[in-house]
Each structure stands twice: as structure tokens, then as C-alpha cells.
Amino acid sequence: MAGGGSTTPEQGQLRAAFGGMTTRGRSFLAAGVAAAACAYLLGQAELLRVGLLLAALPLVCVLVLHRTRYRVAGSRTLTPARVPAAAESRVRLRVENVSRLPTGVLMLQDRVPYVLGPRPRFVLDRIEPGGSREVSYRVRSDLRGRYPLGPLQLRLTDPFGMCELTRSFTAFDTLTVVPRVEPLPPVRLAGEAAGYGDGGHRTLALAGEDDIIPRGYRHGDDLRRVHWRSTARHGELMVRREEQPQKARCTILLDTRAAAHDGSGPDSAFEWAVAGAASIALHLLERGFSVRLLTDTGSTVPGPEGGESADTAGLLLDSLAAVEHSAEESLAAAYGVLCDGAEGLLIAFFGELDEQQAALAGRIRRRSATAVAFVLDGDAWSRGPGGIRLSRGRPQTAERLRMLREAGWTALPVAPGAALADLWRAAGQPGTAPAGSVPGQSGAGASGRCEAGA
Structure with missing residues (x-):
């Protein structure tokens, strides 16, 4: 049984075509209908032909346009x-x-x-x-x-x-x-190993000649590295694989908590942190580091093995392009990810930290040989034109910096207008190294353990 209210797609398209008639087309159609009606009443055949022509012209244009609009x-x-x-x-x-x-x-x-x-x-x-x-x-x-x-x-x-x-x-x-990427000067941080340089090779032969892992001979290999015992066993030339390059790791922690950042727009503190994370990520990728991005929500990009991909830089930039404020109130999720074994260089961009979050950040540092924190000075960023303070009751930035430095961070305050290149250069100066970052000194950052419970 056919429904009386149903229409086919063709009928719907034709109805839309008649709905697109312009004012000129409607005027021609109305004039044609009026002329035809007058011709019928007055008995004028010539006027009827004119009226039919005026009415038919817009109708023909609609039909022709309807048939050609999908080509x-x-x-x-x-x-x-x-x-x-x-x-x-x-x-x-x-x-x-x-x-x-x-x-x-x-x-x-x-x-x-x-x-x-x-x-x-x-x-x-x-x-x-x-x-x-x-x-x-x-x-x-x-x-x-x-x-x-x-x-x-x-x-x-x-x-x-x-x-x-x-x-x-x-x-x-x-x-x-x-985000806009700022070129950074080459800086060697305290305790840092270059991407493929010092400390960047891992020896596989740890227990003598029998523990060497050989591989097949490749064109260009040094014949002095031929492992004759494996060659005799496999029936083909095998060479010793004594060393294998190992990328230095770096984790960039970005604090995206909405409670830790005020304001929005290209000149806000949060946008400065996002641009800073992008700049340092690309800078370290160019130096051969395996870089991953970690947010306070615990999500990582591109992941523990992402640094091996040639598309890591694009993936990081795409992720930073879409990052927004989170509803998290704590850094506990990031703490849990780093406690699972993220050793290496740690770069953090913190918003405003209360005493509890500053103490948690101190425990986050314990899994990293070198940790640099850029702490946004919320009190300075909240000042409007003329130095007028827009909000009150903020935690003291100096006190939070002291807590982070005692925990082993190289903590640097970030004020409006600060240049990332200058801060990056300051992070590599000996005078900015915290007491806990030097081997042999005591401090909260000397421990290599992650405590249970955030």
C-alpha cells in the first residue's frame, strides 16, 4: 500500500529546483499567468500566446538547470x-x-x-x-x-x-x-647524554665471547668482526654485533589542567606552554632523542616506542595542535605513567601548583636522571594592563620553585614575554642546577624509587 505523504528523491530534488526560482523568474511566471488570464477573459489569442511564453520561460529554465546541476x-x-x-x-x-x-x-x-x-x-x-x-x-x-x-x-x-x-x-x-616552533640553542643539560653520543651505545656482549649475538654478513662490514664459530655453525659468514645504538629518551610533561591556567588566546600562559613543548620536542628530535609527550591525563603521544618512527615530529605537532584544557585536578595520572619506567630526560611545563601538587611533582622527578621544569608564574600572568592584578589568593611561585629544586628539578619561572631560548640556555648553566641533581648530594630527588600512592 502506497503512502500518500511519501516522495521520491527525484521529486524532492525537483521541488528544490522550483524553490530556487529567482525574483525575476517568479515575476515572469506571474506576468505570464496574469496575461493568460486576461487573454481568456478578453478573448485575445495573441495575448494568450505572450502569456504562455512568459510563463513557460522560467519553467523551462528550472527543468534544464535541474537536469544539469549534478554534472x-x-x-x-x-x-x-x-x-x-x-x-x-x-x-x-x-x-x-x-x-x-x-x-x-x-x-x-x-x-x-x-x-x-x-x-x-x-x-x-x-x-x-x-x-x-x-x-x-x-x-x-x-x-x-x-x-x-x-x-x-x-x-x-x-x-x-x-x-x-x-x-x-x-x-x-x-x-x-x-604551535609556533622557536629555534633553540644547543644546550647540554646536567647529566644528559646526547641522542647517539655518550652513553648512547649498549654493549650486548656482557658475559664473554659465547654471549655475543651474531648477525649475517652485510656488504661493507669489517672482516675483523667476523665471528668464526658462528660462521662454522651456520655455514655462512656471521659478524659480531658488539654495540648497537640506543636513543636517549625524553619525556615532555605538559600540564593541561584548567585549574592551573587562566585565560585563553594566543597570548595566554597555556599557549606559551604548548608552544614551548613543541619547540623542545622538535629540538630534541633533531638531536636524535626518542621523544614522547605526556599530559596530566596520563595520555602519551606517540608512546614508548613512538620515537622510532620518522613521523614522530608530525604526530607530536598534530597532537599539540588539538590539545585543550583538561578537567583533571591532580598530576596523579602522569605520576602513575612515569612510575612505570620512564627513565631519561624529563622536561615539564607546569601551570600553577599548590603545595600538594608541588610535592607530587617532586616525586615525579625521581625516575629521571635530569629534570627541567618551566613553572608558569600565575601571579604575573594574571596581571592586566598597567600591572593590575586580576585575581587573588594564588600560591606563591617562589615557594613552589623552592620545593621543586629541593626535589631535584632544575626549576625556572616563566613570566609573560619570556623567551624560551633564554630559559633553555639558563637550564644548561651550572648555576641553575638544583642541589638534588648532583650525584652524591642529598635531597628529595636522590631516590630512584617511585612511592606507591599519589
Whole structure:
């Protein structure tokens, strides 16, 4: 049994086509109907023919435009698809006529988020059969994030301007705006081993000749490394694999707690911390470190083995582009991840720390040979123009720095306008090393154990 209220997709599309009739088309249709009615009442055959012509013209334009509106293809290309904040990306739009008839005038519009600028609009002349047109525009954003571009919209018109139809494509692209990366000077932190340098080789032969792990001979291997006993056993040349490069590890801890940061926008303390984490991550990757990103929620990017991938830098930047404030109130989740065995260099970007979180941060440091903390001075960041304090009751930054230094951190305060390169250079100076970071000295950071319970 057929339902009386059901409509087919073709009927819905035809109804939408008649809904796109312009003011001119409706005027022609109304004039034609009025002329036909007057001709019928007055008995004027010539006026009837004029009325039918006026009424038929917009109807024919709607039907023709309805049949040809799905024969236009559109595509979009971003160059590049990943840009730093405040940098521009070029978007190229390509429209191709895949029908056998030329198109009318097309108005092209691409949907973009408000932060990227106004919606671009272009008017294209008629496109010949099989032809194409390309237009381009630029987008930029001072705020990092992932922004969808699209869908692309085409407004089709007939040569007489009787009807306008809007076609919306389904495909869209994503523009990734990553934090701005600041070049950093080469600094050797206390207790740090270079990525492939000092301390970067692991000897596999620990208990004598029999414990050597041999491998097959490769072109270019030194013949002095041939292991004759394994060669005789396997029937092919085998060489000793005495040393194997081991990347130095680094964990970058980013405090994203909403309670630890005030304000938002490109000049906020949180954005400074995100940009700082991105800068140090890329700097250490270039030096051969295996870098992972850890947040207060306990999530890691790209993970313990992610440093072996060639796409680690892009993965880290993409993650930092989308990182937002978390609802966590404690650093306990990050503490639990680091207690599971994340030894190596530890770089932390802390927001405001109360006494309990500062003590927890001190215990976090115990699994790392070298730990550097950039502590955002919440009192300084909260001051408005003219030094007016916008909020009160904040913890004392100096006291938190003292607690972190006693726990073994190289703790540095971060004020508005601070240059990361200067702070990074200061972290490598001997005078900034905390007492607990020097072997042989006592301090809360001398212990290598992780205590149970945060």
C-alpha cells in the first residue's frame, strides 16, 4: 500500500529546483499567468500566446538547470595542510564541467571557520564541456587547532537569471594549525647524554665471547668482526654485533589542567606552554632523542616506542595542535605513567601548583636522571594592563620553585614575554642546577624509587 505523504528523491530534488526560482523568474511566471488570464477573459489569442511564453520561460529554465546541476565536479587542495600559527596556507579550488553542455555563470563559495577569515566567494564564467576553472584564496589563524574546510558550494544559474540552484559537495579537508616552533640553542643539560653520543651505545656482549649475538654478513662490514664459530655453525659468514645504538629518551610533561591556567588566546600562559613543548620536542628530535609527550591525563603521544618512527615530529605537532584544557585536578595520572619506567630526560611545563601538587611533582622527578621544569608564574600572568592584578589568593611561585629544586628539578619561572631560548640556555648553566641533581648530594630527588600512592 502506497503512502500518500511519501516522495521520491527525484521529486524532492525537483521541488528544490522550483524553490530556487529567482525574483525575476517568479515575476515572469506571474506576468505570464496574469496575461493568460486576461487573454481568456478578453478573448485575445495573441495575448494568450505572450502569456504562455512568459510563463513557460522560467519553467523551462528550472527543468534544464535541474537536469544539469549534478554534472559539475569540485575539488580542493591545501598547500600546505599543516602550518604554524599565524602562517598562511593557500587553498586551491578546482571546478570541472563533466557534461556535454556548457554551464552558465557559477558562483563558488567555500565554507571556512570564522577564525580563518570570511567565506571566499568567486564568480566563474560559463565553462565549456570538459573544461575546468581554478581559483585560490589564503587562510591563516593565530590560534592553533584543526579546522574543517568545506563543503564546497556551487550556485548554478541559467543564462536568463530565472533560477539559482545551490549544490553542496560532501567532501571537506582539514587544516591543521600547529604551535609556533622557536629555534633553540644547543644546550647540554646536567647529566644528559646526547641522542647517539655518550652513553648512547649498549654493549650486548656482557658475559664473554659465547654471549655475543651474531648477525649475517652485510656488504661493507669489517672482516675483523667476523665471528668464526658462528660462521662454522651456520655455514655462512656471521659478524659480531658488539654495540648497537640506543636513543636517549625524553619525556615532555605538559600540564593541561584548567585549574592551573587562566585565560585563553594566543597570548595566554597555556599557549606559551604548548608552544614551548613543541619547540623542545622538535629540538630534541633533531638531536636524535626518542621523544614522547605526556599530559596530566596520563595520555602519551606517540608512546614508548613512538620515537622510532620518522613521523614522530608530525604526530607530536598534530597532537599539540588539538590539545585543550583538561578537567583533571591532580598530576596523579602522569605520576602513575612515569612510575612505570620512564627513565631519561624529563622536561615539564607546569601551570600553577599548590603545595600538594608541588610535592607530587617532586616525586615525579625521581625516575629521571635530569629534570627541567618551566613553572608558569600565575601571579604575573594574571596581571592586566598597567600591572593590575586580576585575581587573588594564588600560591606563591617562589615557594613552589623552592620545593621543586629541593626535589631535584632544575626549576625556572616563566613570566609573560619570556623567551624560551633564554630559559633553555639558563637550564644548561651550572648555576641553575638544583642541589638534588648532583650525584652524591642529598635531597628529595636522590631516590630512584617511585612511592606507591599519589
